[in-house]
Amino acid sequence: MRRKIVAGNWKMNKNVIDAQQLMIQLLSYKNNNATNCEVWIAPPSLYLMMAKDIFEKDEIGVFSQDMSEHESGAYTGEISAGMLESIDATGSLIGHSERRQYHGETDSHCNRKIKLALDKGLIPVYCNGETLEQRKAGQHLEVVKNQTEVALFTLSAEEIKKVVIAYEPVWAIGTGETASPEQAQEIHAHIRSIIAAKYGQEVADEISILYGGSVKPDNAKEIFSQPDIDGGLIGGAALKLEDFSKIIEGFN
Numbered sequence: 554m555r556r557k558i559v560a561g562n563w564k565m566n567k568n569v570i571d572a573q574q575l576m577i578q579l580l581s582y583k584n585n586n587a588t589n590c591e592v593w594i595a596p597p598s599l600y601l602m603m604a605k606d607i608f609e610k611d612e613i614g615v616f617s618q619d620m621s622e623h624e625s626g627a628y629t630g631e632i633s634a635g636m637l638e639s640i641d642a643t644g645s646l647i648g649h650s651e652r653r654q655y656h657g658e659t660d661s662h663c664n665r666k667i668k669l670a671l672d673k674g675l676i677p678v679y680c681n682g683e684t685l686e687q688r689k690a691g692q693h694l695e696v697v698k699n700q701t702e703v704a705l706f707t708l709s710a711e712e713i714k715k716v717v718i719a720y721e722p723v724w725a726i727g728t729g730e731t732a733s734p735e736q737a738q739e740i741h742a743h744i745r746s747i748i749a750a751k752y753g754q755e756v757a758d759e760i761s762i763l764y765g766g767s768v769k770p771d772n773a774k775e776i777f778s779q780p781d782i783d784g785g786l787i788g789g790a791a792l793k794l795e796d797f798s799k800i801i802e803g804f805n
């Protein structure tokens with residue numbers, strides 16, 4: 554049985570008071586409601602240790618939004634896999650489209666980061682997805698195939714099983730425009746088949762593939778009901794308990 558996950562990426566939002574308040578609300582929600590999926594959050598790095606204190610029994614997984622491709626050293630502004638390990642973080646998002654767009658990240662960078670994360674026992678949430686131009690040109694299947702191969706195919710079967718993939722079509726992120734459940738399912742099945750072709754069906758069937766891109770309370774259930782969609786990576790709708798909890802309940 555693949556793990557089912559709803560993960561909230563807070564991006565660069567909230568001051569410390571607002572972040573603490575939402576974490577406390579989430580803890581209370583989690584303690585008072587049976588959920589049918591794991592709940593993870595990726596707050597800004599500044600708040601990771603606070604999150605670990607608040608979720609002291611690992612009620613909610615704590616992820617960084619990015620991590621360095623280097624182990625340590627003179628890389629001003631970066632945080633390493635070792636640092637995340639040292640605060641007992643659950644994992645890190647890797648290759649989010651905003652990192653690709655604004656910081657020039659490529660799938661080769663992602664590959665190095667994913668290996669470092671795995672070496673430190675962290676869960677890498679590897680994000681990929683095509684741009685609007687690529688979709689309009691009918692290149693989406695090929696783009697996602699290349700991304701997946703470059704970022705993941707140097708891993709062993711045991712390693713790739715520990716990776717969570719988040720398919721996020723760039724044109725659906727923060728735009729209010731979401732891929733239809735059928736469009737998302739097509740790509741999720743495609744990603745799984747690419748992995749199956751290299752590592753075998755059994756390995757591919759163990760990997761959770763999340764969908765991200767304008768998931769909201771009113772479309773989550775239908776998206777999550779697709780056979781190859783194992784949850785969501787949620788941006789805007791993760792910033793309020795009311796919306797995020799309804800998305801979590803998409804698994805009920």
Ligand SMILES: O=C[C@H](O)COP(=O)(O)O
Nearest residue numbers: 562726727766767788789
């Ligand atoms: O990491 C989350 C994704 O970028 C989705 O963001 P969004 O739900 O605001 O479209």
